[in-house]
Amino acid sequence: MGSVSLKIGDGTARFKRATLCSSAVNLLMLFSVITTNLFALYAFTSSPKDQQTYHLLHHTQKNISLISEQVSLILREIDSSQKKLAQMEKELLGYESIDLSRSNVAHELKLFLQHHQLPLGKDSRTGITEMVASVGHSCEKSADLLSQYMNYKVSGPCPDDWSLAQKLILRGCEPLPRRRCFAKTLPKVGLNPFPISLWKPVSDKIVTWSGLGCKSFECLNSKKLSRDCVGCFDLVNGFENQRFVKARGKNDFLIDDVLALGSGGIRIGFDIGGGSGTFAARMAERNMTVITNTLNIDAPFSEFIAARGLFPLFLSLDHRFPFYDNVFDLVHAASGLDVGGKPEKFEFVMFDIDRILRPGGLFWLDNFYCSNEEKKRDLTRLIERFGYKKLKWVVGDKVDAAASGKSEVYLSAVLQKPVRV
Template identity: 40%
Template sequence: MDQCDPHGNGKTKPPPPRRRGWWQCSTTAVTLLMFLLTNTVSIVVSSGAGPSLLRRYRPATLRLWDGSAALLADLTATQAALDASRAELAGLHARVGTANELLRTLLHAMAAPDGAAAEQQREELLAAAGGWRRELAGELKLAVGPLHSLTNATGGDEAAAVFPALGHACVRVQDDLERYMAYTPGGECPADEALAHRLMLGGCEPLPRRRCRAPSPKGYAHPLPLPASLWATPPDTSVVWDAYPCKNYSCLQQASTSSSPGVAGCDGCFDLRKARWARDDGALSYSIAAVLAARPSGTVRVGLDLGSGGGTFAARMLERGVTVVTAAVSAGAPLNSFIASRGLVSVHVTAAHRLPFFDRALDVVRARAGGLGGGVMLEFALFDVYRVLRPGGLLWLDQFPCPRAQVNATLAPMLGRVGFKKLRWNTGPGKEKNQWYVSALLEKPMA
């Protein structure tokens, strides 16, 4: 209601001027500040870092050892206690650091003006707290929460502090991540491949581990032996179809060459009759024989296929004695199951994921559309490919799509910045307007 003056003249009395000052906090700010201070104190007290550590190392008695075995046993026990204490202190330090960041951000928010800065302050608080919008609970809290103490695998004296691997953008998709981690521990995992794919595309990669058993298909039978399995359609009983639009491989073989939902862009992924890389036309189509001839005989042994589809390239290379791992994502179709049933190895990673190989581990990497991403992501991916290739290793761009104006203005200079040397380079028009294809054979220099 309006406030009228006491003389009854009906004029509205203006509200008193609002006093501002960082010491005048809102109820929410005071509550949060008290929570932070209480949480910090509780961390220190509950961890028992002070008195417990002193008590832990206070010798109860003075002991004279009567043999080397007793001395070794006491030293081993003491070392184990020291390792556990180091891990405990490391965890305490991390939690106190987080509390300090929260407190600093809160004090800054108290002094800041209202209005447009409010949302930014809220995001800063979330970031300081680890980014989670709600307190973690259940399996998700166990999977991403505390550090774990392990014995140093290198044989050193210090214990190794191991933190769970989790995609940095998982905090932005907390709702989906909580659904992904909503399962019965020790039971069967839900059929949620589509949810996992959505999380990975949102940057939540790698996903947290789960304590549930992946379901097995009903009526599962042993696969065909090699080499027959390379060119035979796997039985339908090799897949759990609950999460996919198609319910058998016949459906997938028809849909992979059409615009059906879930497999669009997967041209011929499930069509085993399509023969490729057998003929080299001197232009965009390179043959496997011509690529292998660029290296001394037998020196191309292991490789990676990015964006291949159903593993046919890996099958062709296996026939020539080359082991190729296929990077594939099971979006709307069981692509990884199809590759595995053929007797080939696949890894479930997206274009933004760091390649799961050690430095200088591979002899050849082949990339097609979607396998490396685009823009700045493409440059990061090319440097990562350079990392995993050995000196003299080959990068094969196989009809790689690129806007025509960017072939010479962007792609070629980018490859040069990364450090690749051109062995072959061919370009040609694509199916769509202003689209261009690039086929290239590039070498990582020997020195």
């Protein structure tokens, strides 16, 4: 009876109803009604020549009436299905996913989620009749927190609640609704010009420390924030300023060696879970642009990366990457790529990486932590499903970066995406 067309990335859903089928059924209905009336008129205005002819006409009229009833039933079913599709459309667009009638729902949230009719009516190209706000479907599960996030004074200062926003994002409430307030600002005094900014220490004073345990970079550098970030905010001492140009083990690939595998075709890249942005800094030194995906988990990663003159993207791995297909020459990811949970969840991330990486582009899996042999096998099988060419592939032990002395297994690989037809 029709087909459903969904486009999840922009937060909208459209249902395209099959008008050809509906028109054919309507014509059939009209034809049957006219034919029935003609036979009825004939039966009442003319006398039958014989009994057989009369019975034939009566039988034909009865069959046509039965067809009319069947067509009417089909039309009712079509109408019922269209209503069900419209209801599904509303639910997918978020019309009824969040109960806005509750007393504790902020007025701004109600206003933002209101759908608005297009001023010129239905759009002939897309079929859309109204605009609907884009908001994550999982926001319904955190409606109280979402309402708290949207409770502010219009045109006034926003509450200092970036940590609340991040909590909502990590709960799947992504994208968050827009707000009509001014975000808290800090004077960015002491920023260095590019490219000096790539390796100059960032001042503690230009960072928002609210919601964080540490209140200085010295404090952060004394902690192991993740497997990929141990002392990663120290751009002068330690190993951060030697990463990608000096190897500490066989799993550490040098950036120039990897770029050489791309045969000069590496220009733009995407770094997933890129810590303090050092990979992007190394690429910037080589006149290549890299976007670093990060969240402020226990540290001000986004502000630090921006202070280095680099591009931070505040986005969780559960969100579909907001890029078009086949646009990046290189995707770099380390252990932060591991989203945990079921293997299918990791597969979704891997397929999205494949989507944004152009044919012939490189996927650099950098020191991916394999907690056990089974996980290493599962990861290997998953990668082989994509048919990538293995340009470099190293599995080896490495001493824990936190200096615990424990040996751990890591996988490093450079893979080239094939051309699929």
